[in-house]
Amino acid sequence: MSEAMEDWTPSGVAGADLVDGKPVRATIGAIDVFLCRLGDRLFALDNRCNHMGGPLHRGVVKGGPQPTVTCPVHGSIFWLADGRLIRGPASRPQPAYEIRVNGGMIEVRSSPRPT
Ligand code: FES
Numbered sequence: 001m002s003e004a005m006e007d008w009t010p011s012g013v014a015g016a017d018l019v020d021g022k023p024v025r026a027t028i029g030a031i032d033v034f035l036c037r038l039g040d041r042l043f044a045l046d047n048r049c050n051h052m053g054g055p056l057h058r059g060v061v062k063g064g065p066q067p068t069v070t071c072p073v074h075g076s077i078f079w080l081a082d083g084r085l086i087r088g089p090a091s092r093p094q095p096a097y098e099i100r101v102n103g104g105m106i107e108v109r110s111s112p113r114p115t
Contacts, residue, residue: 015101
């Protein structure tokens with residue numbers, strides 16, 4: 001993970017502004033965070049692909065029981081729920097964050113890496 005956010009941290013993005021299936025980038029301190037809504041589910045990952053820094057908010061999001069994002073640069077695929085790597089060329093999971101709406105605003109905090 002590029003930087004820990006042990007406590008809930010405001011993203012500056014209103015929950016109502018997150019359009020279904022249209023991810024956005026939020027800059028929180030030094031971290032670019034990918035935020036995405038799919039129905040009533042919310043997801044947050046590091047926005048810079050761990051392969052070569054591709055902007056995941058510009059990637060393709062697919063829904064279903066295990067929603068994914070495909071990096072727009074070289075096509076790595078990550079699970080939105082926990083950043084698990086589904087397909088390379090990336091070779092490790094994408095850092096994922098817990099996400100909630102508090103007072104109408106999206107907040108994120110660090111979550112454990114998948115094992
Ligand atoms: S930068 Fe994302 S797969 Fe290469």
